[in-house]
Amino acid sequence: MQEFILPANNAEMTWVCLLIPLLPLIGFLINGLGNRKLPKGLAGLVGCATVIGSFLLSLYLFFGFEGYGNRPYTTDIFNWIHVGALRIPFSFQIDQLSLIMLLLVTGVGSVIHIYSAGYMSHDENFGKFFSFLNLFVFSMLLLVMGSNYVMMFVGWEGVGLCSYLLIGFWNKVTPYNNAAKKAFIINRIGDLGFLLGIFLIFQTYGSVVYGEVFNQAAQLSEVNDGVVIAITLLLFVGAMGKSAQLPLYTWLPDAMAGPTPVSALIHAATMVTAGIYMVIRSNVLYTLAPDTLEIVAIIGLATALFAATIGLFQNDIKKVLAYSTVSQLGYMFLALGVMAYSSSLFHVLTHAFFKALLFLGAGSVIHAMSGEQDLRKMGGLKKALPITFITFLIGTLAISGIPPFAGFFSKDELLAHVFVHSKVMWAFGLLTSFMTAFYMFRLLYLAFYGNFRGTEEQRHHLHESPAVMTIPLIILAILSTIGGFMGLPPVFSENHSLGNFLSPVYELARRAVPSAFAENHLSHELEYILMAVSVAVAVVAIIMAYFIYGKKRTVPAEEGAALSPLHKLVYNKYYVDELYNGLFVKPVMGLSTGLYRFVEKGIIDPIVNGFGKVTLGGGRSLRFVQSGATGSYLLLMVLGIALILLLNFII
Amino acid sequence: MTGNFFYFLTFLTLFAAIGVVVSKNPVYSVLFMILTFFALTGHYILLNAQFLAAVNFIVYMGAIMVLFLFVIMFLNMREDTEQHKPVLSKIAAAIAGGILFVVMIAALKDVNTQMMQPAVFDSQIGMVENLGKVLFRDYLLPFELASVLFLAAMAGAVMLGKREPGEQNRF
């Protein structure tokens, strides 16, 4: 199926495909060029309308796909790079995977854009914000729609840039800028891996276009071929950076410095899932490299566990969510590692819904608290913010894996696959799930129950957010509730609609390595047991959280309070930032200072300045030779002739 | 006999040339110059280049030198009109010229000048008839172009000599 990705012979399709990324780009240009000149209402309208337009077009493509015979197709826009054997077309590939990602990016993107119009309404750089958001959506669409690795890389870098711009959006605050720089630099490390992976792909398969690469790989490469392992590992390094996996995860919590809608859109729902998209897109290569998959699974699991433990003791509402995002991303990579590609994408979808919901809910809370993010200053917000509370509760239930909310289905499916692969991994996954439920309900109890712990002023200011912010919350809450039903487990339904829809994407991999896709169904009894266990674990965690933070109304210790060593270690995020600082940042800074002081000031500067001085001095002294008197010129000319003849004579 | 005549003419030429350079009065310079050309004409005759001797005599000694003399007198130049260069720069100039001379002599000393071949020697090449044939057969185009050059030179001299509209009438 996939080896014959035909160009769409339909001009209409080409236009639709072109318009989807083009609309946000137009929005970016309008808002970017008209920043501060456009009225806020118009800027918001342009920003939202372009993304919603893209969403509608994506829907059109989605529903037209079936009419097209469920056949993937590419639309060539123009020949982008054509050097020697290297041919990179600027074209879009539309298949099941990119359609799902399109809907996710534009759908969640639209909701968050609308929310932003309310959330950012008091900001002076409203237009700039929307232009960046639109640029982000544009880049993300290039990433998911591109038909080759180079276009993916362009989008990849584009979202990285937007991430940088938006984390440092309030660029008057130095720590925010540092967070932005950190995100950018750590992403660079990953990008280097990605880039090397692309080079290796081109060298090995002679092309970077998906269809050709995968065909070549499926036909030529053996399972666990060294080159394939190298390619997949390099690509995975890229995914590590973008999707915040160990050891490159530290930028994501810091990235919460950006405005909350940004955290929701970029650092929870879409950009961080680019790594997962890339792995699923390259599923042929990964299927051919089971060793890499094992590494992916281990790193994913370690990240999930590690981040979850840190999340247990964080007091900043957004930091908790950030670590939970890292943890959930770890889950997704765990699923990829056990070759449950569809389950991973399923979790990407549901996670996008409920994590965006949670972030936007947190944004609503922060909005009501006039910018306060510390959980210790909140409490009892249930009455003041009823809609936010209910939607936040739904999101929390979803992430904790309580049926029938979305997270339950995706996480359960994911864990079932892990169970088939390895019981130990499953146990750790369950532990992570337990911690997730615990810290999310800790967050919920601390923020919405108990007494208000903030200042009097904040108490007066408490208010429910405007409709433009609550409606997106409600939409996402609905999606978080019903989103799971697109992938019902086999016990409930024979028809896993998402899995069936995505199945052609793996056709080539299935043909290349048939054994890897051997049906390995769990018995229904076992499936029920697994489900019951995971729900039970979540419920236990919730009850624990209720007893500690709901009933006893424990409030986390103040800054600087004496903590037990373990608690302190976890509270300080295992000192990873400090470790990186000491291990990498300090030596590099020292090296650069040393180089600056000795090489730059001592060697390079004198050389460069010396050239200038010699030239100046030479000019100053040679100036006298040019007296302007013809006589001296003649004299010099004669001497010159004599010299030339003399040289001729000597040589 | 002819050999002695050669040495005499050479001596005369160099003497007159030095006279041109060292004479304080421009008019004497011109006269020495005429003497130089006269001696050179003798050289041409010795070399059996009679046409050139005639041309040199008429064009150089007659036309060009008279033109020089005319201009010098026209500008009313006397001994005191020229300010002399400082001695140092004169010495420098002499040294430069001397070095050039030494270097050139040194370079030309070992030049292998092919001796004339009596078998094919033609003493008549410098005659008017012979040169005229070569000139109008092989060098017809340059010859005609030379006339264009003269025309241009004439027009140029007239243009340069003409008073410009705003120029002061000094003399």
Place this chain on the structure above:
Amino acid sequence: MNDIPEVIRTIPLNYYLYFSTALFCIGIIGVLTRRNAIIIFMCIELMLNSVNLLLTAFSSYRSDPNGQIFVFFIMAVAAAEVAVGLAIIVMIYRNVRSTDINILNKLKW
């Protein structure tokens, strides 16, 4: 008809080389030492003539008429040059009341 001129038989061609070089260098020294533009001009004529003499000498010694044709053209060009050059000198004199080349030191930045 083929009687070789005596000077060609008795005087080596090298003597003409040295003689022309000497004449040329005298011209150069004149150009360098004098300040009167007309004298300098005459010294240039001197140099031209030294070249003419050498060309003629080679032409006669090797019985090749082309050298003498060249001398003829050099004389023609020199005549034209003198006409224009003297006109320029006269014009300069009219403007600055002098033919001293040290006044002409405008050839700098």
